[in-house]
Amino acid sequence: MNNIFDVARLAGVSKSTVSRVMNNCDNIKPSTREKVESAMKELNYTPSYFAQSIRTGKAKMLAFLIPETTNLYYNELFNVIESAALRQGYLVTLCNAGQDKEHVLSYVQMLRQRNIDGMIYCMYHSSFPISELIDISHEIPMVFMDYPNSQRDDISCVSADGLHDIARITRMFQEEGRKRVAFVGLEDIVSTNYRYLGYSASLIACGYNFSSDLVYQEYLSSYAGEHFAIGYRAAQKLMSYPEKPDAIICATDMLAIGVNRYLLESGYHIPQDVAVTGYDNIAISAVVFPALSTMAQPVKQMGELAADILFKKIENNSYNRTVLLSSDFIKRGST
Amino acid sequence: MNNIFDVARLAGVSKSTVSRVMNNCDNIKPSTREKVESAMKELNYTPSYFAQSIRTGKAKMLAFLIPETTNLYYNELFNVIESAALRQGYLVTLCNAGQDKEHVLSYVQMLRQRNIDGMIYCMYHSSFPISELIDISHEIPMVFMDYPNSQRDDISCVSADGLHDIARITRMFQEEGRKRVAFVGLEDIVSTNYRYLGYSASLIACGYNFSSDLVYQEYLSSYAGEHFAIGYRAAQKLMSYPEKPDAIICATDMLAIGVNRYLLESGYHIPQDVAVTGYDNIAISAVVFPALSTMAQPVKQMGELAADILFKKIENNSYNRTVLLSSDFIKRGST
DNA sequence: CTGTTAGCGCTTTCAT
DNA sequence: ATGAAAGCGCTAACAG
Secondary structure (H helix, E strand, O other): OOOHHHHHHHHOOOHHHHHHHHOOOOOOOHHHHHHHHHHHHHHOOOOOHHHHHHHHOOOOEEEEEEOOOOOHHHHHHHHHHHHHHHHOOOEEEEEEOOOOHHHHHHHHHHHHHOOOOEEEEEOOEOOOOOHHHHHHHOOOOEEEEOOOOOOOOOOOEEEEOHHHHHHHHHHHHHHOOOOOEEEEEEOOEHHHHHHHHHHHHHHHHOOOOOOHHHEEEEOOOOOOHHHHHHHHHHHHHHOOOOOOOOEEEEOOHHHHHHHHHHHHHOOOOOOOOOEEEOOOOOHHHHOOOOOOEEEEOOHHHHHHHHHHHHHHHHHOOOOOOEEEEOOEEEOOOOO | OOOHHHHHHHHOOOHHHHHHHHOOOOOOOHHHHHHHHHHHHHHOOOOOHHHHHHHHOOOOEEEEEEOOOOOHHHHHHHHHHHHHHHHOOOEEEEEEOOOOHHHHHHHHHHHHHOOOOEEEEEOOEOOOOOHHHHHHHOOOOEEEEOOOOOOOOOOOEEEEOHHHHHHHHHHHHHHOOOOOEEEEEEEOEHHHHHHHHHHHHHHHHOOOOOOHHHEEEEEOOOOOHHHHHHHHHHHHHHOOOOOOOOEEEEOOHHHHHHHHHHHHHOOOOOOOOOEEEOOOOOHHHHOOOOOOEEEEOOHHHHHHHHHHHHHHHHHOOOOOOEEEEOOEEEOOOOO
């Protein structure tokens, strides 16, 4: 492997000049720049990553930390962030950090030891003790996703605006003349909690009566098939009350698919008897029967924004910005 | 940040000794080892990753390259590989390399520049020119997955044994007394081609007549919803012939789900009129109606084996091993 | 505009 | 069993 000295010798200049050419400094005579460049080409030279890093202290590497891996949402997000990073010469490592505090922290610790330039952390369980991470974010650039917290200006967050997204759905149902709008959610998940807030606020705003018979939420164990089963159970419960809902807002598509299954099996007509909405627009939603109306998060925009903010923070970690983005409602057969 | 010299000074020894303690050399007086260790603890010292790497030439980092990101199979695989790597102090970066030759190669190039220790590459399109990668694998340790090639001993491959997996399904149908067994697949995908081979070979072996009216394969464009639609079209076509199949083996679960949808819509009974199998055991398969019988690849075993082989290759790249693993048949309502 | 020089923090001979 | 010293390949003052 050729090093900077070989290039310098071949070009008849000093190492520094070669270094300057690589880092496109100005103040280089065009003729020497050419000599250096052709020498680099001739020797098929690429600078040593480690040597560069040890000097600059930069790893040119980001980390994307996610809580679980059965959700293609994170895949999409990773994609977008990876592309954005690559464009700037950064590599991004996906970290399946889980939700155990010790595990997350030890993963973060390892990343810091490797001088990672910055990280994007996806929040999940609301019970996760995030304060440690917030402290760390003051030392190493971090952007939080799925953590809709606009309360503080010393951190940066990028999330979908589930609260207002759900409010728009409630309003739609009201305009359609639906009388009883129910909500099916997941306990203890930051993003779905936020959606629930949107439901309960807009219910009042639309003049509906709030009733606990209209809300079904359940804790989620880790198993993926669970989502579907929870939806199924939720519909079973909601439809067992004397006053049944005529619309069900679900916090995720998988819940909605479970809800729909119960409704169909029980002879209800969707959307005539009951309208159902999901949230996420997973691939299968377009293809189930009835096709699911749902909210599609602006994943591309979210990922790019997160990367963008992270790069700004890498330049100057005191920069902070928090953004909540509206989702797109995809109308299909279930409403 | 403290460096090795700070530790040495506090412990009253030289840098070399500290280095030796870190790398657990023998020939260290227990008392000095203790002194050094407590000094490290006191200073909360961690060695500089870059400085270590520049000396050893090792990045302690692997890459996992995948062709696309809408398949949770890769997520599972990544999980397993990541855990195995972490246990050895390696970080693994997920690379959404796509299937464009230039893009893959430039990604690989970037990884090499960063002195990645090894890579695991997931094969996909059979038209992908893999020979360049094979050449590269002679220089930098690489394990190929989903590339069931036992022909050559200068590369390492870990794959599910789709050929024999499908043969077992064919045999099951024969034992059930099914008369016409069809196959639905995807053109141009290495793993599904291999499954087709298992179908066509076992058809003969079971004494069935081979007929082109029993085979439907289609090229796959990149869009994910496509899988489902292809399955739907496939069933439409297969059931349009005068002699209809009474069993359909699908190369993937998504295809099978599409097949089932057409069959149900057309009034066929599953599995009485037509039995259907998938391959992959994706999460949704347990939950669709009828629940899908399918082959579950031993993903955990595959990932661990791939990591294992890669670590052996990192020690000595002339080591090679190719393994094909049997999947587990999950019997559900569709058979 | 370019060269000289001093490190970055560690590992690894070579001495002792 | 330990220390001294020479780099790994690069960047960044500092000179000129």
